[in-house]
Amino acid sequence: MRKILLGTTAVVGAALLAPAVAVAQEAPTVRIGGFFRAYYGNTQQSGRNSTTPSSLATNTSGATSNLNQQTTPGAQTTAIGATTTESAGNVARLSKNDFSTDAEVHVFVNGKTANGLSYGAVVEIAFNQQEGRNIVQQRASTGKTTASIDEMYAFVASPTFGQIRFGDEDGPVGGLMNSGVITNFGTGGIYGDRESFVTRQANVRTTTSPGGLGDNTKIIYLSPQFFGFDFGASFAFNYNEGEDTGCPSNQSSGFCDAAYAFTGASNFGIAAAGPNQSVRRNEYQAAVRWRGSLAGIGLAVTGGYVGAGAARELTLQGTQARLFNNLNVFQVGAQASAYGFTVGAQYEHGDANFFWGNTLRGDRPMDQFFTGASYTIGPVTIGGNYLIQTVEGGSRSSFSAAAANAGSSTGLVANPGTPGVGNGTNAALMRRIGWGVGGNYRLAPGLDIVAEYSSYTVAERGRDLDPSNPGIQDRNTAKVFILGTRLAF
Amino acid sequence: MKPVLFAFVAALPLLAACGGENQRLVGNDEYGDWRQGRARNRPQGASAGIVVFGVDKDREAREAAASGGGTGLSVNAYLWRATLDTLSFMPLASADPFGGTIITDWYAPATANGERFRAQAYVLGRQLRSDGVRVQVFRQTLDRGQWVDSPVSPSTNSDLEDKVLARARELRSQSASR
Incomplete structure (x- = not known):
């Protein structure tokens, strides 16, 4: 796969560089753009509590462990399936109200050669890399607003052979060519900025949006459009981005891009998004899109596929276990626009957990349905969207080094959890349901006032999603109201 | 599944080059x-x-x-091009598309001994109209080794203007039929 993609892009590259019709050469321009936004948010979230800090810093474990909460003061987060006792004390509510600011500064370089080839680069500087800090030392961690890179890539485009993008950028399925994902109102509804206000307790913030697939370093081919069709494909070796290999010593971790097996891999089927720790390897995406109009109605339809392998777990005794399914998801989406209305829907099915995680072997596949609609009249846009997703809940199995060392190829053992007891679960189905409604008013070009209300629920029968409160809470919801302003420049 | 995907990916750039007239860069x-x-x-x-x-x-x-x-351009493009075309037989001294002025250098036709010409043209506005261009021709004759100003026949200026307008009409009709 990789060889073919690299080979074909090399051929295309050679073709692109071949002399074509003489066109006026344009010296490169450098542009600065970006956005600033500031919101007030009111959040109502079940299990939105502060408890004694766990000994693990936020995000040193995969997203699944956000579903597990510390129940014994000072102890580590409990493992999936372990029976736990309810916390006795050490619980206080968190404030419902907050302000949130964010900005990005984008640098665009664009030029054109004498033979009609356009080229350039995009570097997006973001200031939201650090979500929070658990370390209590002063100055021992970076500030929350430290600059980091969101996306950076270079591109070369020819009218005949299309475009190659190379760098940290979304893929064709992961944001570039999707249809039916209606998010052009408010901050984006259920895929909007609500995450800025929701804490990670019970993980009622992590959606499986196209962009969630990640802007890991990849090479992307995007075709020209012909007869309304265009298509794209991408390949990435792993989930990571940026310059180095991520392997500062030969004691390789999951941060090491090149590690095909590492200790603790079983925790990172679902990526830890900030530090980009994930077992995803050799990711390829392909999408075909058609755009056109019938009877004055603008239409767009996209079909896509994303596949990836997974790193193996490495036990301390040196056994490697292939415990993950390959990522293997099909996607179809369609949207229609007329008279200011846009409606769309998207369906995804395949082997994945939420946030595009690799599932453990034997886990159920993901199904996700998304639909949305928006209406624009003059400076006002209003809209709403809805999604329902079913994924594997607390896995029916978990990794056991002992089992792997004893010869099991996957190292997976059935979870002992009993439904209805503590975190106990056994092959339950997790449902993740969300909706958002919102609007924005254009005060001036680039300057919007936005308002939005959204709700996201994680539900799983028999599993206690809020262990800090007595009883079984098998449903967790976060509702967020946002009012604020956004300036794009 | 995989072989199908491989074939698909391999075919992408080749397919892309087949669009012909219906193809454009996204x-x-x-x-x-x-x-x-x-x-x-x-x-x-x-x-x-x-x-x-x-x-x-x-x-x-x-x-x-x-x-x-x-x-x-800040003047009519057809008139501007037509004036340049019409006066192209003379060496150009200066052309200012914003002011709409074209000034040629002195030019002595091979057939006319002891006689040289210079022209100034003004494209006057954005509209393509018959009074949108003014041409002024200057003539000098060689008199005892000295170039001295001489009168130009009054129809020369308007003849040149007519030529410019005819050329502008031609350019206009060419671009309209495209």
Whole structure:
């Protein structure tokens, strides 16, 4: 796969560089753009509590462990399936109200050669890399607003052979060519900025949006459009981005891009998004899109596929276990626009957990349905969207080094959890349901006032999603109201 | 599944080259930018942001469009081209598309001994109309080794103007039929 993609892009590259019709050469321009936004948010979230800090810093474990909460003061987060006792004390509510600011500064370089080839680069500087800090030392961690890179890539485009993008950028399925994902109102509804206000307790913030697939370093081919069709494909070796290999010593971790097996891999089927720790390897995406109009109605339809392998777990005794399914998801989406209305829907099915995680072997596949609609009249846009997703809940199995060392190829053992007891679960189905409604008013070009209300629920029968409160809470919801302003420049 | 995908990927660039007339380059602003949810409605692609280095072609085009020309010229493009074409047999001394002036250098036709000409043309406005161009021809004759100003026949100027207008009409009809 990789060889073919690299080979074909090399051929295309050679073709692109071949002399074509003489066109006026344009010296490169450098542009600065970006956005600033500031919101007030009111959040109502079940299990939105502060408890004694766990000994693990936020995000040193995969997203699944956000579903597990510390129940014994000072102890580590409990493992999936372990029976736990309810916390006795050490619980206080968190404030419902907050302000949130964010900005990005984008640098665009664009030029054109004498033979009609356009080229350039995009570097997006973001200031939201650090979500929070658990370390209590002063100055021992970076500030929350430290600059980091969101996306950076270079591109070369020819009218005949299309475009190659190379760098940290979304893929064709992961944001570039999707249809039916209606998010052009408010901050984006259920895929909007609500995450800025929701804490990670019970993980009622992590959606499986196209962009969630990640802007890991990849090479992307995007075709020209012909007869309304265009298509794209991408390949990435792993989930990571940026310059180095991520392997500062030969004691390789999951941060090491090149590690095909590492200790603790079983925790990172679902990526830890900030530090980009994930077992995803050799990711390829392909999408075909058609755009056109019938009877004055603008239409767009996209079909896509994303596949990836997974790193193996490495036990301390040196056994490697292939415990993950390959990522293997099909996607179809369609949207229609007329008279200011846009409606769309998207369906995804395949082997994945939420946030595009690799599932453990034997886990159920993901199904996700998304639909949305928006209406624009003059400076006002209003809209709403809805999604329902079913994924594997607390896995029916978990990794056991002992089992792997004893010869099991996957190292997976059935979870002992009993439904209805503590975190106990056994092959339950997790449902993740969300909706958002919102609007924005254009005060001036680039300057919007936005308002939005959204709700996201994680539900799983028999599993206690809020262990800090007595009883079984098998449903967790976060509702967020946002009012604020956004300036794009 | 995989062989099908491989074949598909391998075929992509080849297929892409077969579009012919129905083919066009997809603009960078036609791809989703997943962060767009936050930065929505800002110009994307090649016209995004504010130019800090280089020539802002978009701005030039915008300003030309705002001033009504749309061509980067502040005078009628057909008259301008036609005047240049008509006077092209003489060496050009200066041409200012914003002021609409074309001034040639002295030119001595091979057949006319002791006689030389110079022309000044003014394209007067944005409209393509018969009084939109003025041509003034100057003539000098060689008198005892000295060039001295001589009168020009009064019809010369209007003849040249007619030639410019005819050429402008030709250019206009050529571009309309395209």
